[in-house]
Amino acid sequence: MNAPRLLLIAALLAAPAGFASGSSRTGTPSNRTMARVGPGQLRPVYLPEKDTTEVRVEGFRLDRTAVTNAQFLAFVKAHPAWRRDAVKPLFAEAPYLARWASPTSLGPTAPPDAPVVQVSWFAARAYCEARGARLPTENEWEYAAQSGMRDPQMLARILSWYGEPTPKVLPAVGQGAPSPEGVRDLHGLIWEWVEDFNDTLVSADSRAGDDSNRLGFCGAGALAAGNRSDYAGFMRVAFRSSLEGRFTLSNLGFRCAQDLPGDAR
Numbered sequence: 001m002n003a004p005r006l007l008l009i010a011a012l013l014a015a016p017a018g019f020a021s022g023s024s025r026t027g028t029p030s031n032r033t034m035a036r037v038g039p040g041q042l043r044p045v046y047l048p049e050k051d052t053t054e055v056r057v058e059g060f061r062l063d064r065t066a067v068t069n070a071q072f073l074a075f076v077k078a079h080p081a082w083r084r085d086a087v088k089p090l091f092a093e094a095p096y097l098a099r100w101a102s103p104t105s106l107g108p109t110a111p112p113d114a115p116v117v118q119v120s121w122f123a124a125r126a127y128c129e130a131r132g133a134r135l136p137t138e139n140e141w142e143y144a145a146q147s148g149m150r151d152p153q154m155l156a157r158i159l160s161w162y163g164e165p166t167p168k169v170l171p172a173v174g175q176g177a178p179s180p181e182g183v184r185d186l187h188g189l190i191w192e193w194v195e196d197f198n199d200t201l202v203s204a205d206s207r208a209g210d211d212s213n214r215l216g217f218c219g220a221g222a223l224a225a226g227n228r229s230d231y232a233g234f235m236r237v238a239f240r241s242s243l244e245g246r247f248t249l250s251n252l253g254f255r256c257a258q259d260l261p262g263d264a265r
Helices: 003-013 069-078 121-130 138-145 152-162 211-216 218-224 231-241
Strands: 034-037 040-042 055-057 060-063 257-259
Antiparallel strands (some): 060 257
């Protein structure tokens, strides 16, 4: 098992109250806040197996917009262990919620309707679980975000946004054009956490010498690429694979997902 995954497991075992499923909830997902997405087929950036071009994504619900500062503020007030003056360094590095004026107030650089950023994977996961939800998987996020991805102009806009500096004050969520399912801002606002953020390129101990892992690294990775012209997709995979669960970046937030009943998937 690779070192990042061992650290995640150790941190999960030491997680504070309010992290595990079944904890007190700050709200229940609804049709108004979440959209139904899928089921369908996804052509991933990296193919999971030889002779495979697509993977099936079961139906799920996804937040229509990223979690906002106001929503996350309500969460930390209900779960004080996730305040920036109380969170353990194991679960979030120093810039955690640094845009906020104080541990329990937002201030001018964190408008209530702007997406919350500088939150760690652990904090994002805790928030979703407190809502009775979870973080989306990488395949789910990519499936929801693939609308318009075959449009060269759309791809050019996405790549252009990846190269732009992060503004000091982020705009409100929900201003981007909706996907066919009604999900907004998957591109062009912030980067977003996914549950399995570091699994694509490191799916096993990278020190092992078996051939099954070699296609995920360096130039050989192109052989396993689902779409070799999807530069934006490669950038997302590279970005996610560079993360650690405690990282808190000024342009990294999240949204929640939820399973559908088995007979509805």
